[in-house]
Amino acid sequence: MGTTQSRGESEWKGPFSDEEYDRLVVVYQEITSGKSNAATQQALQERLTLPLHDDLPSEWREGLGRLGASFFELCLHSRELAGSSDTSTQLKLNDFVQGVAQCIRASSQAIYRSLFHLFVVDKKSAYLNEDEVHQLLLACLLMTNAQIADEEPRELVRMIKKLAESALPTTTGDSTRQLSMDEFLRWSSAQLPLMFSAFTTWISKCFLDSLARAAYNPPVLTHKSDILSKTQFGALSLIYTPLQKRMDRLYTNAKDGLSFNRLCYHILGYGGPTLIVIRDTDGDVFGMYCDTEWRETTKFYGGNGCFLFRVEPYINVYRVSASDANENYMYLNTKGFALPKGIGMGGTLNGFRLFLNEDFDDNCYSAAKCLSFEPGRLTKKDQFAMDAIEVWGCGGDESLQRQGQVRKDTAEMLDKMRKVDKAAFVGNDFDRSMFLGKTFGHGTDQARIADDEH
Incomplete structure (x- = not known):
């Protein structure tokens, strides 16, 4: 298939540096080296593969197996957003670069829209069905920590169902539960406002390799929690950057x-x-x-x-x-x-x-x-x-060091207070005789008492 667009013909670098753009050109040439759109979609799927476990529902796994084709469609859709009249079904370099930009270098709202479109099977639909919501949430949680698919598959399923229950509007009777774009934007902004950052970081790694910028970093626990699972910590990390x-x-x-x-x-x-x-x-x-x-x-x-x-x-x-x-x-x-x-x-x-x-x-x-x-x-x-x-x-090392210094200062202050109290007590003849009797001896023994405290 090859590069269908020369570097000199109205190339679109968009928000990317020269180095990043050159890397995207190389990736584009690799994924379009086959002779068909199907081969290009398969090459995209190989780059966009997420780890899955057999304990995950099959319909969820199938959805993640379509990411290559969905990203292909997203790139063609970006051509329409750019106002192009080109109706070709072949993926061109500008399409690919614009598609990547819509996922990693746009506003959070635009990135959420791209994420939404990746999981809508019916591209003419304005809604995600319940399975598609599950697939989207599964993908995003795996983007926070790929290991949870193998380590906590059942906990992962439980968390996805709870998040979907929170996101999907309630219905009456036998109505099918669906999530509109606007509802998805409102819910994600309110409940998991940083979910887009996990998505952008993952897409960056898939296509920019070592040049990827990390907008999201998974939480690293110093100890295993007795209350929360890794999956639950991953979900909480999508709420606030300090997590x-x-x-x-x-x-x-x-x-x-x-x-x-x-x-x-x-x-x-x-x-x-x-x-x-x-x-x-x-x-x-x-x-x-x-x-x-x-x-x-x-x-x-x-x-x-x-x-x-x-x-x-x-x-x-x-x-x-x-x-x-x-x-x-x-x-x-x-x-x-x-x-x-x-x-x-x-x-x-x-x-x-x-x-x-x-x-x-x-x-x-x-x-x-x-x-x-x-x-x-x-x-x-x-x-x-x-x-x-x-x-x-x-708060990291600085906060721990500050706590250590506070404890040290407090201990030193208490130690000084104890020594001052003891010295005053020992220097009082009446108190020494009344309360301690012969314990400390007489007269010059006071110096020995002070020495014994060290």
């Missing part, structure tokens, strides 16, 4: 004990954002992303990057309320007395959206709505008891 990096486990009740004091010890001083994940005794899994470092105070704090989320039995994300009715996002009080003692998010001091009390007992509670975050349930019951809780640090 697309190394995540340090700061606290887990399995190792550190189910204790409010221990939790506070492990999060205070950490100089970055944190992800708190909770499983209650009813099996609900939910949590909070906190964009500001934790500190003890009697007031709320935090920024509009905070959000609440639910993973089991449904998946939902509740962001900061658009009304800006209040900025009550994060709360931590270890001293109690007149104010609630515990850790909370949203709501008011009289009623939080989510609150973990100091006893971590069944008096922990969540509410369905507040003025701080979007409405929606976190737990089946208003009150719950915790079964497990983990805290993950998302």
Whole structure:
């Protein structure tokens, strides 16, 4: 088939550098080296292959097996978008370059449209059917971490079904469930706004090889989670960029004990954002992303990057309320007395959206709505008891080093305070005689006492 367009004939480099464009020309020549459109589509399929597992539904696997043909059609469609009157069914260089650009160098909305078109079998349809929604979500989750197809195939299926349930509009009777382009754009922007970045990164790697720019990085966990699967972490990473990096486990009740004091010890001083994940005794899994470092105070704090989320039995994300009715996002009080003692998010001091009390007992509670975050349930019951809780640090080495320095400074300060108290105590003849008797001896023995403290 060969290159059907010379480099001199109105080449379209678009948003690509010379080096990137030259690489795309090489790839184009490779995929069009056959003698038919079918051969070109097969060559595209080989580049766009995602790992699949036999435990995945066959209709989902079949959909991903059509990606080569779908991308071929997308490239021809980009010709129409560019206003070309060319009706040829042969893939030309400009078609290919424009098709790649629509997937990796366009606006997020345009990229989502390209993703949508890749999975619509009937190109004249304005809707994805339920199977096509499953196929799209499967592809995107595999783009975050290809290993989950082999490591967690059943968990992957469960997550896809939950995401699809969240995305597809409810219907009455026997109506077929379908997802329109506008509905897909609204849902993805609200629930998984960074899903497009996983798609662009994957397409870049498929066609630009070593020149690919990574718009998405999968989360790397320092420890295995006892609550969330890799698939669930992958889905959460499509919500917010700080979840697309190394995540340090700061606290887990399995190792550190189910204790409010221990939790506070492990999060205070950490100089970055944190992800708190909770499983209650009813099996609900939910949590909070906190964009500001934790500190003890009697007031709320935090920024509009905070959000609440639910993973089991449904998946939902509740962001900061658009009304800006209040900025009550994060709360931590270890001293109690007149104010609630515990850790909370949203709501008011009289009623939080989510609150973990100091006893971590069944008096922990969540509410369905507040003025701080979007409405929606976190737990089946208003009150719950915790079964497990983990805290993950998302701030990297700098945040860990800051926590280490805070702990060191605190230890040194406490040590100085103890020495000052002891020295004052030993220097008082009445207290020494009254409370210690002959323990320290008399007179010049005071110097020995001070030496013994070191």
